[in-house]
Amino acid sequence: MHSKNSKSKPISALRELLTNEASGGIVLMFAAATALFVANTALAPHYFEVLNIKIAGLSVLHWINDGLMAVFFLLVGLEIKRELIEGQLAKWEDRILPGVAAIGGMVVPAVVYLAINGWSGATARGWAIPTATDIAFALGAIAILGRRVPVSLKIFLTALAILDDLGAITIIALVYTDALQLGWLLAAGATLGLLAALTLSGQRSLWLFLLLGVFLWLFTLKSGVHATLAGVALAFTIPLPPRTEGAERGRPLLVLEHRLQPWVAYLVVPIFGFANAGVSFAGLKLSVLTAPVTLGIAAGLFFGKQCGVFLATWLTVSLKLANRPAGASWLQVYGVALLCGIGFTMSLFVGLLAFPGDELLLNEVKIGVLLGSIAAGLAGIVVLAMSPKPAN
Structure with missing residues (x-):
């Protein structure tokens, strides 16, 4: 069942990742929409009451964000390690384009956020919130378009998001440690x-x-x-011995990754989305839409992400440091850059670390993430839908 082609396994694993993440993104959309609905109905008191129930000294919400999400970070770590060793990021020349694009997609949104919130003060702590890309949502948006998007762009987006996650993990470790x-x-x-x-x-x-x-x-x-970083650290110790014919069972990292993918895509991330996306609009004033945190996050995700990713990609290709994804037009690359502004899961997670216990700021974070992500997602889908179908 295993080909002798050394690239066959990473491609197969990547296709499985794309499938699970894309369909999981659709489930995540439903979970987030359900949370918003529940938080603004008569069920709202029960919703928030359940999240605050204490179990073994921690609230249900705490168990979800620190415990269940450690499984998410374990999978992220496994994906990063595999891609760096034998996947789409195994060679330095393959890392250049998504790597530079990921850096641009993190730096520019942070600058946009700080330009609105100021470089000092309480809200400046949230600068990292709009720097992350939600791969599940982004691939879910691409799945809606079917074959209109070249496979090379899906691989580019996946590699970019994986490196983006690595950057977010580094920020969490260095900036948001108690x-x-x-x-x-x-x-x-x-x-x-x-x-x-x-x-x-x-x-x-x-x-x-x-x-x-x-x-x-x-x-x-x-x-x-932060406890979720234990998941990443554990992932990097899981063995991935060299591939031999028919020996997948002797490669623990692949076994664990393939077993975790559906659980994370269809259970862990949707539960996190449902637990954290619920914003009660009761008592909220319209001024929350113009609050610096809301505007900084929304503008960072929508404007910052597309500018950072697209300009970094264009500059890298123009300098002949890397090639544009095969079969993709610049319009399609721009569409993917827009989709990188969907920052739901990781952005919400970083927001919880940036403003712990501050209900007002956390509501502004949630609204900013929702507004920026929805705008970026819809714009990306429209641009990609308008672009010509790839030749192959």
């Missing part, structure tokens, strides 16, 4: 060291890695570093 608890941090470091030693020793038992991963998550939670 006061560190040295003892717990040392325990997390020791556990990570043990996981690395197991990898180097040739250990292949997924259950052993996952069991130690639970302890890594707990120690990270107690240390002050």
Whole structure:
């Protein structure tokens, strides 16, 4: 069943990722819309009450954002590692275009946000919120267009979003870390060291890695570093030995990635969306639409993302550092740049870290993310729908 072509497996894994992420994006859209509906009906008190129920010292919302989302970050880490080792980002020449585009797509939105909110003050802390791309939503939007979008652009978008996620993870680790608890941090470091030693020793038992991963998550939670980063750290220790004929079962990373993809796409991310997208408009004034945080996020996602991604891509190709995605026109590249402004999942997540416990600012974050993401998504779909179909 396995081809001897060294590129066959990464392409197959990528196609599975595209399928799960795209259809999962549609489920996520439904979950977010349902949350908005519930939060503005008679069910609203029950919705918010359930999210605040305490279980083992943490609220349901806390368990979702710190616990369940660690599984999401585990999958993100697995995808990044696989793509860097043997996938679409394995060669430096393949990393240049999506890498530069990802950097442009992070820097420009941050500048737009800070230009509106100022470079100091309480709301400046939210500069990273519009820098992320939601791959599930973006691929879900592309799925609506079918074959009108070249496969090369879907691969470009996926690679860009994966590098974008890596950037967001780095920001979370460096910027949104609480006061560190040295003892717990040392325990997390020791556990990570043990996981690395197991990898180097040739250990292949997924259950052993996952069991130690639970302890890594707990120690990270107690240390002050955001607990979801434990998922990424665990992912980078999961073994991915060289491919041999018919030996997928001996490649734990691929096994775990393929098992997690449907659970994350159809359960973890939709639950996160449902728990965090609910904004009650009762008592909200129209002035919330012109609040600096709302405007900064919406403008960052819609204007900042498209400018940063498209200009960085155009400049890279113009300087002959990389080639434009095969079979794609500049209009189609611009359409994908627009779709990069859909920042739902990761943007909401960063917003929760930027303004913890501030209900007013968190509502502005949610509204800004929704407005910017919807505008970017609709504009991207229209541009791609108007562009000519690819020749192949």
